[in-house]
Amino acid sequence: MTARHHTVVATLLVLLGLYLMRLTAVEIQPAPEGLIAERGESIAIFGAWADQSATAPGGLTTASKPPLTSWLVAIGMAVVGKTPLAARWFTILAAVGACFLTYRVGRRILSFQDSVLAMVVVGISVPFVLYGRQANDAVPFVAFALMALDA
Numbered sequence: 001m002t003a004r005h006h007t008v009v010a011t012l013l014v015l016l017g018l019y020l021m022r023l024t025a026v027e028i029q030p031a032p033e034g035l036i037a038e039r040g041e042s043i044a045i046f047g048a049w050a051d052q053s054a055t056a057p058g059g060l061t062t063a064s065k066p067p068l069t070s071w072l073v074a075i076g077m078a079v080v081g082k083t084p085l086a087a088r089w090f091t092i093l094a095a096v097g098a099c100f101l102t103y104r105v106g107r108r109i110l111s112f113q114d115s116v117l118a119m120v121v122v123g124i125s126v127p128f129v130l131y132g133r134q135a136n137d138a139v140p141f142v143a144f145a146l147m148a149l150d151a
Helices: 003-020 030-046 068-080 084-109 112-123 126-131 138-150
Strands: none
Touching (some): 126 138
16 A cells, blocks of 8 residues: 555544544434434344334334435344444445545545545535434435446
8 A cells, every 4th residue: 555545544544533433422313313223223123124114103114214224224233232333333434435435536636635635524524524423314325426426
């Protein structure tokens, strides 16, 4: 690895550390994080991977959000138990992945220093700090959109 690779990896690790710092100090928010965490819990407990409406309040959870984040919350709960980390791990990884993809896209049109700066600016922006630490669909959507743009 070159010095530039080390810089990018170190920057990503610092951003990941900032997202993980005091992660469990904030409780699960009611919406959308609570709905996603509840769906993930019903998947983990009852094995309802395809349809969670039988265990949802009012039977409406399945129609409200796409299931990818709920499936990954269920995997997190199966691995580490019912903790905030289990509900938020995928969104945190998606936020760090979106930061890396911002660097990759920026590297095509900017200098190395500017693309690293763009990665840091995205990583410390208010939406990423707020939504990157909650189980939601917004940050993974941005990460997948950046992945498509990078491809």
